[in-house]
Amino acid sequence: GAVVSQHPSRVICKSGTSVKIECRSLDFQATTMFWYRQFPKQSLMLMATSNEGSKATYEQGVEKDKFLINHASLTLSTLTVTSAHPEDSSFYICSASDSYTQYFGPGTRLTVL
Amino acid sequence: QQQVKQSPQSLIVQKGGISIINCAYENTAFDYFPWYQQFPGKGPALLIAIRPDVSEKKEGRFTISFNKSAKQFSLHIMDSQPGDSATYFCAASKSGNTPLVFGKGTRLSVIA
Numbered sequence: 001g002a003v004v005s006q007h008p009s010r011v012i013c014k015s016g017t018s019v020k021i022e023c024r025s026l027d028f029q030a031t032t033m034f035w036y037r038q039f040p041k042q043s044l045m046l047m048a049t050s051n052e053g054s055k056a057t058y059e060q061g062v063e064k065d066k067f068l069i070n071h072a073s074l075t076l077s078t079l080t081v082t083s084a085h086p087e088d089s090s091f092y093i094c095s096a097s098d099s100y101t102q103y104f105g106p107g108t109r110l111t112v113l
Numbered sequence: 114q115q116q117v118k119q120s121p122q123s124l125i126v127q128k129g130g131i132s133i134i135n136c137a138y139e140n141t142a143f144d145y146f147p148w149y150q151q152f153p154g155k156g157p158a159l160l161i162a163i164r165p166d167v168s169e170k171k172e173g174r175f176t177i178s179f180n181k182s183a184k185q186f187s188l189h190i191m192d193s194q195p196g197d198s199a200t201y202f203c204a205a206s207k208s209g210n211t212p213l214v215f216g217k218g219t220r221l222s223v224i225a
Contacts, residue, residue: 032210043215093156097210104156
C-alpha cells in the first residue's frame with residue numbers, strides 16, 4: 001500500500017517557539033493533503049485541506065496565521081505551528097490522497113511546555 | 114451536527130467471536146466509506162473501504178456491509194483476535210480528494 005511519512009514523530013518545545021511538521025507521500029504523488037488534529041481518546045478533527053501550489057483551505061475555528069500550511073510539491077506538505085502554547089499540545093496527523101484513497105501518516109506528538 | 118454516527122463507543126468480544134461496528138451517515142453525496150484501525154500513538158491505517166455500487170466487500174476476516182437506502186454501513190471482524198484490539202473509525206467522503214468525515218470511534222477489546 002501507499003506510504004505516508006511524518007517528521008518528526010515527537011517534538012517537545014518551549015512556549016512561544018515555532019514547530020514545523022513535514023508530511024511526505026513516499027511512493028505516490030498526492031494531489032491533495034489533509035491535516036488533522038487528535039486529542040486523547042477522541043476522533044480526528046480536520047484542520048485544513050491543501051492542494052499543491054495553492055493556498056490551504058482551513059476549517060472553521062482553525063487559525064490560519066497560527067497553523068501555517070505549505071504544499072510545495074506533490075509529495076510534501078508542511079504544517080508550522082507558530083508561537084506554540086501548551087494548548088496546542090496534541091497529536092497531529094496528515095493524510096495524502098492519490099485522488100481515490102486517503103492514506104495517513106504515523107502522526108506527530110507535539111508537547112508544548 | 115455530526116454527519117457520521119458510530120456505535121458502539123466501546124466493545125468487548127471474546128477471542129474467536131465476531132465484532133460488529135455500525136455507522137450511519139446523513140449526506141447522500143457521500144460515495145466513499147473507509148474504515149480505519151488505530152493503535153495507541155499511531156496514525157490510522159486503512160483497513161477496508163467500500164463505494165455505494167456494492168453492498169458488501171470482504172477482505173480476509175474483515176467485511177463491510179453497506180445499505181444505501183438506510184444510509185448505514187458496518188464493519189464485521191470475523192474470528193476476532195487479541196491483536197485486533199484497537200480503536201476503529203468509520204469515515205465518509207464525497208471522493209478520495211475531499212476531506213473525510215469521521216465517526217467518533219469504537220474501542221475494541223478482544224479478550225482471550
